[in-house]
Amino acid sequence: MKTLVIGPSWVGDMMMSQSLYRTIKANNPEAEIDVMAPAWCRPLLDRMPEVTQALAMPLGHGALELGERRRLGIALRKEAYQQAFVLPNSFKSALVPFFAAIPKRTGWRGEMRYGLLNDLRTLDKAAFPLMVQRYAALGYPAAQIKSAADLPPILWPKLSVNQTEITTVKESFALTGERPLIGFCPGAEFGPAKRWPHYHYASLAAMLIEAGYQIVLFGSNKDHTAGEDIRQLLPPDAVDHCLNIAGKTTLDQAVVLIAACQAVVSNDSGLMHVAAALDKPLVALYGPSSPDFTPPLSHQARVIRLISGYHKIRKGDAAEGYHQSLIDIQPTQVFSELQQLLVTSKERECGF
Structure with missing residues (x-):
């Protein structure tokens, strides 16, 4: 047909x-x-x-x-x-x-x-x-x-990326060091009310860099400034381990590099769904929008949300436009969820 x-x-x-x-x-x-x-x-x-x-x-x-x-x-x-x-x-x-x-x-x-x-x-x-x-x-x-x-069991989205592509695209962005990659997707289509604050992303990035990871910031052109806001808050010796490629990749390159990441931290965004379809360990951060309608479709995803229901909000409470429910999600909580996901992922790879 x-x-x-x-x-x-x-x-x-x-x-x-x-x-x-x-x-x-x-x-x-x-x-x-x-x-x-x-x-x-x-x-x-x-x-x-x-x-x-x-x-x-x-x-x-x-x-x-x-x-x-x-x-x-x-x-x-x-x-x-x-x-x-x-x-x-x-x-x-x-x-x-x-x-x-x-x-x-x-x-x-x-x-x-x-x-x-x-x-x-x-x-x-x-x-x-x-x-x-x-x-x-x-x-x-x-x-x-x-x-x-x-409905029979729903067949979740699943994107295909091969290792040759990963190697080629990593080389083109000089991501060939020994540090494993953690992807951050700090943007959101409808503005800051759906974004976890940049200062929280910076705190989490510092913890992960201290633990031996390389941070990669994904997004479109309009997310590049948010990425720079994150980098500016990092300690001087950590900045080189946080690469802002928002607006510098094609969509296809972003997909390949997300596939190269050990894990991803994301707001409720399109790239969150890409990470889920690549079956990456994923911490998804929700505020006014609701995971009850469009959750990440992956067994390796964890949702953090501190409020219930859907809130049609375009601007948050804080001066930067962030929503209080996202401000209240602490970097230590995200770091803990991420650590658990990484351990579980490693066990899966080893067949445990």
Whole structure:
């Protein structure tokens, strides 16, 4: 069966969508899955063995451009897709499969998409509390899956990186020393309210450097300053063991270098989901956002959160915009969780 997926536009959502692709392939090993998503997603999609082809969505996030979507859909008719899955909930995201005349078009109801989708599912949020459950459920007939309890074990996201790639990319960033790497992902898409304070990251970095580790700071261009804030608070003899590569890597290089890390400490962010999909020992730090909806999908992940519920907050309490619930998470607690994860990971490697 030839399948088109209209994919999400965020790193974390794209990672969780892999559970749908894995479900489709598990149910039909001969399925060919093409995913249409923003071009920046390609490095992630190329590392998902279930995906046959990544198709670039040329339209910007939020743009309707009805005529262009119609042209895109008509151009896809030659591919003779048998089914489409539309993962975003917007009206416009369902237009391309409709114009492509794909016989079966599956998705949650979202923004009143009657007619555009003909395998339309009505979402009971309480029945499917996790985003990954909502994605995976679309891979089964609607009558078969009424709630998350009906789902077979979900196939979690899993990215593929080989040792040759790791060696090459580490060399290109001069990360060839003897110190094992610990990755920090101190950024967050919606600003400082979702970030663990930079001064806490600096304290944790100092502890880990003292213990013999090399710290690598990941993120986009806009996270580079946060990385420098961390480095400036380190003791002078520790700074050389904390490398800020936020904004200096491609997404693919970041994936490879995260795979090279012994463990990762991250805010609730897209790179947190990448680390989980690479099965890295991971400490995930949550504040106002909730792990009850988008937790890291890994048995090697530990979540630290001091409040409950979801809080729609864009700016925190402190002058720097941090949220008090994240300020209250102490570096010593994170260090302790990280040590336990590293011991457990080492035992797993040794077969204990």
